[in-house]
Amino acid sequence: MRRHLLRFVALVYLVAILLAPLAMVFWRTFEHGLAPVWAALSDPETLHAFRVTLLVTVIAVPLNTVFGIVAGLAIVRRRFPGKGLLNAFIDLPLALSPVVVGLALFLLYGRNGWFGGLSNHGIQVLFAWPGVVLAVVFVSLPFVAREVIPTLRELGDEQEQAAQTLGASAWQTFRRITLPSIRWAVVYGVVLTTARCLGEYGAVAIVSGRIVGQTETATLRVDDSYQNFDLTGAYAISLVLAVIAVAVLIAMTLTKPKEQSV
Amino acid sequence: MSIEIRNVTKRFGSFTAVDYVSLAVDTGSLTALLGPSGSGKSTLLRIVAGLETPDGGEVILSGEDATGLAPQKRNVGFVFQHYAAFKHMTVRDNVAFGLKIRKRPRQQIQARVDELLQLVGLQAFADRYPAQLSGGQRQRMALARALAPEPRVLLLDEPFGALDARVRAELRDWLRRLHEDVHVTTVFVTHDQEEAMELADRVAVLNQGRLEQVGATVELYDEPATEFVMRFVGDAHVLGGTLVRPHDIELRHLQGEGSVEVEVERITVLGADARVDLVDGNGSRLVARLRRDELDELDLERGEILWAQPGRERVFD
Numbered sequence: 001m002r003r004h005l006l007r008f009v010a011l012v013y014l015v016a017i018l019l020a021p022l023a024m025v026f027w028r029t030f031e032h033g034l035a036p037v038w039a040a041l042s043d044p045e046t047l048h049a050f051r052v053t054l055l056v057t058v059i060a061v062p063l064n065t066v067f068g069i070v071a072g073l074a075i076v077r078r079r080f081p082g083k084g085l086l087n088a089f090i091d092l093p094l095a096l097s098p099v100v101v102g103l104a105l106f107l108l109y110g111r112n113g114w115f116g117g118l119s120n121h122g123i124q125v126l127f128a129w130p131g132v133v134l135a136v137v138f139v140s141l142p143f144v145a146r147e148v149i150p151t152l153r154e155l156g157d158e159q160e161q162a163a164q165t166l167g168a169s170a171w172q173t174f175r176r177i178t179l180p181s182i183r184w185a186v187v188y189g190v191v192l193t194t195a196r197c198l199g200e201y202g203a204v205a206i207v208s209g210r211i212v213g214q215t216e217t218a219t220l221r222v223d224d225s226y227q228n229f230d231l232t233g234a235y236a237i238s239l240v241l242a243v244i245a246v247a248v249l250i251a252m253t254l255t256k257p258k259e260q261s262v
Numbered sequence: 263m264s265i266e267i268r269n270v271t272k273r274f275g276s277f278t279a280v281d282y283v284s285l286a287v288d289t290g291s292l293t294a295l296l297g298p299s300g301s302g303k304s305t306l307l308r309i310v311a312g313l314e315t316p317d318g319g320e321v322i323l324s325g326e327d328a329t330g331l332a333p334q335k336r337n338v339g340f341v342f343q344h345y346a347a348f349k350h351m352t353v354r355d356n357v358a359f360g361l362k363i364r365k366r367p368r369q370q371i372q373a374r375v376d377e378l379l380q381l382v383g384l385q386a387f388a389d390r391y392p393a394q395l396s397g398g399q400r401q402r403m404a405l406a407r408a409l410a411p412e413p414r415v416l417l418l419d420e421p422f423g424a425l426d427a428r429v430r431a432e433l434r435d436w437l438r439r440l441h442e443d444v445h446v447t448t449v450f451v452t453h454d455q456e457e458a459m460e461l462a463d464r465v466a467v468l469n470q471g472r473l474e475q476v477g478a479t480v481e482l483y484d485e486p487a488t489e490f491v492m493r494f495v496g497d498a499h500v501l502g503g504t505l506v507r508p509h510d511i512e513l514r515h516l517q518g519e520g521s522v523e524v525e526v527e528r529i530t531v532l533g534a535d536a537r538v539d540l541v542d543g544n545g546s547r548l549v550a551r552l553r554r555d556e557l558d559e560l561d562l563e564r565g566e567i568l569w570a571q572p573g574r575e576r577v578f579d
Contacts, residue, residue, distance in 0.1 A: 158346035165340040166360035
């Protein structure tokens with residue numbers, strides 16, 4: 001009896017917190033049929049916003065995947081001065097509000113910032129796509145590392161040592177032993193990183209300058225449409241973002257072998 | 263191929279794991295590194311494999327200095343206590359790993375893997391994953407994997423330590439026979455003196471990072487060089503202030519020179535032998551081993567007071 005009650009409470013909580021808002025967006029999007037949704041999504045400025053989000057994601061995800069794996073290996077397998085510091089710093093983007101990140105980048109690359117001189121050499125960071133990429137890379141940095149580190153710890157290094165005694169070089173050991181053993185942690189980390197990249201708002205809002213048709217990302221576009229009373233447009237873009245997120249999650253759940261819990 | 267360890271030292275922080283050890287292992291021999299936990303035996307084995315770097319000393323493989331050589335260049339087969347099976351590969355791929363790394367032709371790999379699976383009796387399990395094997399099967403797979411690239415030396419780190427007693431005994435016999443067939447120079451680490459005695463031609467006894475004695479198993483038992491070896495290899499008891507083997511305790515009804523008064527606690531007949539449990543005046547227990555005819559001659563009873571005398575006593579510096 002108590003078990004059923006517990007389950008019921010958990011389910012109600014989940015529905016109220018997670019599913020109800022999603023369902024609401026879904027319902028509101030199609031309130032007036034398909035035509036206005038199509039019109040909103042095929043708007044050139046909306047399409048451009050999606051393209052910016054995609055570009056930023058395609059750059060940030062591989063960068064942070066490589067960084068996450070390398071940092072994970074360094075933290076778990078190596079001893080070096082400053083290791084504790086590195087481990088702590090990886091979590092910084094989780095602790096810091098994205099708005100603060102945006103502001104920090106703004107100060108750093110702004111006219112009087114340390115790297116402010118870059119714009120004199122024709123490299124525009126703020127109010128351009130490099131700024132958006134920097135902001136998104138920053139906020140999505142910890143996810144792969146945070147998934148990989150506990151998996152590497154649990155894995156131990158005996159398999160890697162066995163591969164070495166069998167003649168495998170460091171790269172061969174990584175490629176044939178380590179990477180296949182942590183692949184699900186990497187996949188999960190990539191999914192979370194992607195989700196974070198698609199959804200980032202606060203930091204991007206500050207550094208991008210929200211220039212419509214240039215630096216505006218999909219999430220900024222949602223806000224923009226909403227402010228301009230284009231509710232269908234706002235809902236439609238939100239829905240697309242939500243559908244991508246859910247699709248990625250489902251794809252991951254389906255491809256992940258059942259017995260593997262990593 | 264021979265192994266020569268010269269004055270090897272390894273420290274972990276302030277702890278000296280291996281303390282100036284020198285040891286020579288002959289080609290084709292089966293040698294045990296025996297010692298309690300923390301004696302440095304595993305560290306020494308890992309130094310030979312190149313998995314640890316010594317702080318001092320040299321490792322010479324086949325007459326060549328291998329001290330600075332990376333593990334992948336040593337051509338050494340290593341078997342871990344917990345198998346270190348590649349979990350994402352089938353048994354066949356596990357065994358083939360070293361050969362694939364060496365880029366051997368496909369057919370040659372196939373033939374060699376089949377041969378080894380046959381040798382370790384895992385032909386029927388070739389397409390299974392390690393998770394689907396028992397501990398003993400996994401360790402046999404690990405052995406086949408280590409042997410596949412035809413290593414110059416086979417090193418085993420507590421290879422039976424994680425297995426239950428029955429499987430351990432089975433694998434022990436099997437390894438002995440394998441060594442007779444394959445004749446690769448083999449060194450294994452164990453804390454079990456019985457395992458060392460049963461398997462090895464020669465045993466090196468380590469204690470607190472130092473080498474106490476190296477020798478044939480009989481030598482260690484009959485002529486222990488130190489008190490530690492005397493106590494660690496075979497049973498030893500204190501009688502009248504000296505160490506003595508159970509079968510060197512002589513029992514008499516009459517007091518003799520240097521004899522100690524003891525009470526008979528228990529008499530156990532084990533076929534042709536007998537075991538007599540004794541208690542001395544201080545309450546410390548010891549065991550004497552006699553032949554049946556000696557026992558019959560003494561005509562002992564429980565609770566009887568006797569005089570025990572070391573037939574052959576040893577004094578260590």
